[in-house]
Amino acid sequence: MRRVVGGETVVGVWCHVWVTHHSSPRPFVEDLFVFADGHIECGGGMDLDGLRRRLADGRVRLRDPDLPAPSGPPERPRWSARYPEPLTDDGFVAEILDEVERLNGRPTSSDRCWDAIRRWQDDPTEANRRLVRDAYLAIPGHNRVYVLGDMDRQDIPLRQLATDPGEPVCGDGPIADEALYLQVKEYFDAGSRSEDAFRAKIALRHADDAAPTPAIVLHERGNVSGDVLDDAVLRNEFPSPITYRGQTYRTVLHAYWAQAVAAPTDHDRIRDTASVRDAQELGGSCPLRPDWSVRRVAVMTEILRAKFTQHPPMAEILLATGDAVLIYTGYSESPFWTDRGPREGRNWMGRLLELVRSELAAQPSS
Numbered sequence: 001m002r003r004v005v006g007g008e009t010v011v012g013v014w015c016h017v018w019v020t021h022h023s024s025p026r027p028f029v030e031d032l033f034v035f036a037d038g039h040i041e042c043g044g045g046m047d048l049d050g051l052r053r054r055l056a057d058g059r060v061r062l063r064d065p066d067l068p069a070p071s072g073p074p075e076r077p078r079w080s081a082r083y084p085e086p087l088t089d090d091g092f093v094a095e096i097l098d099e100v101e102r103l104n105g106r107p108t109s110s111d112r113c114w115d116a117i118r119r120w121q122d123d124p125t126e127a128n129r130r131l132v133r134d135a136y137l138a139i140p141g142h143n144r145v146y147v148l149g150d151m152d153r154q155d156i157p158l159r160q161l162a163t164d165p166g167e168p169v170c171g172d173g174p175i176a177d178e179a180l181y182l183q184v185k186e187y188f189d190a191g192s193r194s195e196d197a198f199r200a201k202i203a204l205r206h207a208d209d210a211a212p213t214p215a216i217v218l219h220e221r222g223n224v225s226g227d228v229l230d231d232a233v234l235r236n237e238f239p240s241p242i243t244y245r246g247q248t249y250r251t252v253l254h255a256y257w258a259q260a261v262a263a264p265t266d267h268d269r270i271r272d273t274a275s276v277r278d279a280q281e282l283g284g285s286c287p288l289r290p291d292w293s294v295r296r297v298a299v300m301t302e303i304l305r306a307k308f309t310q311h312p313p314m315a316e317i318l319l320a321t322g323d324a325v326l327i328y329t330g331y332s333e334s335p336f337w338t339d340r341g342p343r344e345g346r347n348w349m350g351r352l353l354e355l356v357r358s359e360l361a362a363q364p365s366s
Helices: 048-057 089-103 109-122 126-137 141-146 156-162 178-205 252-260 264-271 276-285 292-310 312-319 348-362
Strands: 002-005 008-021 024-035 216-218 242-244 247-249 326-328
Touching: 008 089, 024 089, 048 089, 089 109, 089 141, 109 126, 109 156, 109 178, 126 156, 156 178, 216 348, 242 252, 242 292, 247 252, 252 264, 252 276, 252 292, 264 276, 292 312, 292 348, 312 348, 326 348
Parallel strands: 216 326
Antiparallel strands: 002 008, 008 024, 242 247
């Protein structure tokens, strides 16, 4: 979910709520959107205070008011209960604040709780235990059972640790003391050991994964002369005579569209066109091979191999991109070949350039 503000994209999340309007007292389901800048949309824009007012007066509800109230959890000792606390208006607002933090890449209340836990593990003082308690209680109540990611114990270790010395856990559990806190510490220490072992195992399995290199964007350019050799040589429209299957073509796109058409006469007409755009438009106006959709990637790969093996200076420029992700943009070639953002484009040209780059790098040096 996203919206554009001042030319900038702002990401968001959504959920369902029940809304009542003055014109229709019967509540109905509506989407509520929360964006990274704190803006909220639900039948109109509002900020967090506006949402609080709508929750308070019933214009926005968190469940269908026409349904009977949910039955309570089964009777059992509160300290060992493994079900979430009821969703409240305050808890919902707190969760929205967490979502805004997450969308902006900042720590949520759960992240801050984990930071406090690790601090207490390293130095299990009473002051650090109280920091864990405060961080745990700052998590929206209905989300606390999920913070540890433990399907069996859920948040019970945190409830124990959040209980002050001499007090019963959750009012009806064992009395909190140093022995109980030591048990909790061993629970977290065991989890840390398991996590460290898992990370070490994954590091071995992923030993061939190099540090990430910033991506390189290959933008479409107009009026490329071919006089200067830079990243423009990686584009399909760059003038680079290619011999492929016994024929010579002015550019990659001349060769590609000549192979795409069904009739040999159309092939020759495309091969002989003076410009890239003429080759593309003539190719698009001719009947294509019936199996072109399944052949095109293999053919394009062969054409790229021909281009870079026949033009060593261009191969050097491709090799100079290292292991960077290559993002091939533009609107003159189809979304199948180009990157058009998160909702369109498959960037197959970028992938194939990376493949050919790898093949060039694997060739023995002379």
